[in-house]
Amino acid sequence: MAQMTMTQSLNSALNLCLEKDPGVVVLGEDVGFFGGVFRVTDGLQAKYGEHRVLDTPISEGGIIAAAIGMALNGLRPVVEIQFADYIYPGYDQIVSELARIRYRSGGAFNAPVTIRAPCGGGIRGGQTHSQSPEAIFAHICGIKVVMPSNPYDAKGLLIAAIEDDDPVLFLEPKRLYNGPFDGDPGKPSVAWNGHPKGEVPEGHYTVPIGSAEIVRTGAQVTIISYGTMVHVVEAAARSLNVDAEIIDVRSMVPLDVETLCASVDKTGRCLIAHEATRFGGFGAELMATIQERCFWNLEAPIERVCGWDTPYPHAFEWDYFPGKDRVVVALKTMLGLP
Amino acid sequence: MAHAPTTPPLSKEQLLKAYRQMKTIREFEERLHIEIQTGEIPGFTHLYAGQEAVAVGVCAHLSDSDYIVSTHRGHGHCIAKGCDVGGMMLEIYGRAAGLCKGKGGSMHIADVTKGMLGANAIVGGGPPLAVGAAIACRNRGDKTVSIAFGGDGSANQGTVFEAMNMAVVLKVPTVFVFENNGYAEHTGADYAVGSKDIAGRARGFGMPAESCDGADFFAVYAAAGRAIALGREGKGPATIEPRITRYYGHFEGDPQLYRAKDETKELRETMDCLKNFRARVTREGWLTNAEMDAIDSDVLALIDSAVKTARAAPPPNDAELTTDVYATY
Ligand SMILES: Cc1ncc(C[n+]2csc(CCOP(=O)(O)OP(=O)(O)O)c2C)c(N)n1
Ligand SMILES: [Mg+2]
Numbered sequence: 263m264a265q266m267t268m269t270q271s272l273n274s275a276l277n278l279c280l281e282k283d284p285g286v287v288v289l290g291e292d293v294g295f296f297g298g299v300f301r302v303t304d305g306l307q308a309k310y311g312e313h314r315v316l317d318t319p320i321s322e323g324g325i326i327a328a329a330i331g332m333a334l335n336g337l338r339p340v341v342e343i344q345f346a347d348y349i350y351p352g353y354d355q356i357v358s359e360l361a362r363i364r365y366r367s368g369g370a371f372n373a374p375v376t377i378r379a380p381c382g383g384g385i386r387g388g389q390t391h392s393q394s395p396e397a398i399f400a401h402i403c404g405i406k407v408v409m410p411s412n413p414y415d416a417k418g419l420l421i422a423a424i425e426d427d428d429p430v431l432f433l434e435p436k437r438l439y440n441g442p443f444d445g446d447p448g449k450p451s452v453a454w455n456g457h458p459k460g461e462v463p464e465g466h467y468t469v470p471i472g473s474a475e476i477v478r479t480g481a482q483v484t485i486i487s488y489g490t491m492v493h494v495v496e497a498a499a500r501s502l503n504v505d506a507e508i509i510d511v512r513s514m515v516p517l518d519v520e521t522l523c524a525s526v527d528k529t530g531r532c533l534i535a536h537e538a539t540r541f542g543g544f545g546a547e548l549m550a551t552i553q554e555r556c557f558w559n560l561e562a563p564i565e566r567v568c569g570w571d572t573p574y575p576h577a578f579e580w581d582y583f584p585g586k587d588r589v590v591v592a593l594k595t596m597l598g599l600p
Numbered sequence: 601m602a603h604a605p606t607t608p609p610l611s612k613e614q615l616l617k618a619y620r621q622m623k624t625i626r627e628f629e630e631r632l633h634i635e636i637q638t639g640e641i642p643g644f645t646h647l648y649a650g651q652e653a654v655a656v657g658v659c660a661h662l663s664d665s666d667y668i669v670s671t672h673r674g675h676g677h678c679i680a681k682g683c684d685v686g687g688m689m690l691e692i693y694g695r696a697a698g699l700c701k702g703k704g705g706s707m708h709i710a711d712v713t714k715g716m717l718g719a720n721a722i723v724g725g726g727p728p729l730a731v732g733a734a735i736a737c738r739n740r741g742d743k744t745v746s747i748a749f750g751g752d753g754s755a756n757q758g759t760v761f762e763a764m765n766m767a768v769v770l771k772v773p774t775v776f777v778f779e780n781n782g783y784a785e786h787t788g789a790d791y792a793v794g795s796k797d798i799a800g801r802a803r804g805f806g807m808p809a810e811s812c813d814g815a816d817f818f819a820v821y822a823a824a825g826r827a828i829a830l831g832r833e834g835k836g837p838a839t840i841e842p843r844i845t846r847y848y849g850h851f852e853g854d855p856q857l858y859r860a861k862d863e864t865k866e867l868r869e870t871m872d873c874l875k876n877f878r879a880r881v882t883r884e885g886w887l888t889n890a891e892m893d894a895i896d897s898d899v900l901a902l903i904d905s906a907v908k909t910a911r912a913a914p915p916p917n918d919a920e921l922t923t924d925v926y927a928t929y
Binding site for chain 2: 291292295296299317318319320321322323324347348350351386387388389390391570571572573575576577578579581582
């Protein structure tokens with residue numbers, strides 16, 4: 263085992279995949295010579311050359327489309343979209359081509375494309391550097407959507423995504439690259455070093471896509487979350503001293519309904535927390551699923567803590583960001599605590 | 601031997617205004633470069649220092665009823681289009697009294713009253729909007745134009761290709777200004793612009809195009825003048841490609857490993873637009889050093905007070921958090 267940041271563990275995953283499979287090709291803006299604005303592809307072009315790690319012009323539509331063409335012809339492209347906020351010029355290619363090519367060819371084609379995209383807030387990035395777009399991709403049938411919350415899962419999930427025969431959108435909560443973040447911007451940054459999930463094997467392993475993880479077991483309430491918010495809800499549960507069961511969704515599509523529902527059936531209460539806006543957010547899907555499956559075991563309405571229904575703001579980041587205080591308020595309401 | 605007196609291409613008043621704007625942009629950016637290090641400014645900031653002659657040379661032809669769209673590197677375009685410097689600084693600091701109530705920040709400064717349709721953090725996001733604005737200009741029939749500022753990197757974005765073709769097809773008055781500063785983030789334009797010739801690409805779309813020295817205010821002013829005149833005469837779009845250097849990193853905090861260490865230091869000495877301007881106007885006898893020195897101290901005071909005001913100003917109040925999402929509710 264080694265100590266790794268999320269940046270390093272993602273780099274390690276890419277390195278192993280490039281080494282193992284000559285069909286793996288990394289492409290994106292500034293990923294080669296420079297090594298990526300978040301340093302995730304650092305050193306890979308020097309090691310594997312310009313045909314395996316490609317610097318592209320600023321052309322998200324073209325990058326994603328080219329990756330589809332590559333994937334249909336024997337390669338396993340790993341695209342980096344520099345910020346998830348820049349993915350939209352390629353949205354048509356993802357929705358109309360990537361996600362549907364298998365269905366419309368009657369199963370003849372498959373497109374093993376992985377699209378990595380840093381997402382989420384907490385870095386004072388404002389409306390075009392902080393978005394959490396998981397729901398608008400989860401809504402598209404034919405593409406898997408995952409989001410790790412720590413270095414260990416990041417590496418295992420990225421290898422699983424690259425080796426997967428379906429397209430995978432791999433969202434990386436950028437606030438977590440260098441350390442966990444509990445939502446309090448006033449505290450000094452914490453490093454992954456010393457965190458149990460910062461312990462990462464150097465070799466090959468996978469975290470299966472489609473499996474949620476119970477981060478902490480508990481009996482009073484189930485808190486379902488993913489990405490940066492996993493750390494926020496953990497801090498909230500700790501500060502209130504409630505016996506919460508915390509689940510990291512990790513994979514939105516496919517969704518590990520069994521793990522989620524078994525927990526809610528047990529606790530009878532469920533709080534869902536995500537950074538993305540509330541209306542039509544992924545929490546709505548979680549809520550509907552749990553309501554359908556766990557209705558007779560529910561002891562209180564399911565609650566959501568989410569971003570406000572606005573673009574991600576410039577001036578109000580810490581009002582918008584669903585931090586510990588808002589999670590605490592929701593937990594108190596649900597549990598009838600003073 | 602003294603030069604024979606020459607006639608300036610702009611009136612004295614216009615020359616003074618151009619100098620004042622270029623100097624204001626420079627000081628605005630130099631000051632931000634320092635203030636950003638305090639950590640008080642949210643968001644990412646991309647400084648325009650070095651490129652002043654482009655924004656000012658182009659906007660010198662415009663009035664408030666002409667439109668511009670800008671980029672992530674937008675402070676210079678805003679100032680050249682007449683946005684209030686104090687309001688911009690407040691916006692960058694995320695203050696309630698900012699030009700966009702603190703909701704946009706550095707990369708999204710807009711001012712409808714000035715025809716400034718917005719800085720834009722999405723590369724390639726602006727030019728198609730400029731084409732739309734130009735359709736409005738044409739349909740109003742008032743000879744106004746729209747300008748689409750963009751970088752060399754933006755010239756590779758599909759949305760920009762679509763905008764250029766549409767402008768030609770619809771024959772609308774958009775001038776595409778591709779500020780070729782040699783880099784898109786860490787990637788050289790000589791790598792990522794396949795033909796290495798953005799003006800040539802524009803000609804391929806069927807519009808007149810020329811490149812010019814972006815550090816020479818008068819060269820930009822002349823090229824922009826020709827392009828804008830076509831638009832005002834109803835002859836459709838045109839492109840200019842000013843070649844220029846940005847003095848700072850891509851964004852504040854960029855380690856600039858892709859650049860030779862002294863690359864900008866030397867250029868600041870040899871091809872600085874403010875120095876070029878001063879040399880030319882004094883040599884020709886159009887302005888005096890004393891006139892420009894007076895502007896320099898005005899500008900310093902203006903920027904200093906903008907920063908002080910912005911630092912002390914209140915943020916928006918919480919009730920503002922959820923407003924302005926829809927026009928109807
Ligand atoms: C759609 C999109 N892709 C990528 C980015 C990230 N990005 C911001 S600025 C930039 C480089 C732009 O280069 P250029 O157009 O030459 O402008 P300059 O920064 O040189 O002024 C990139 C890649 C973005 N903001 N939007
Ligand atoms: Mg550039």
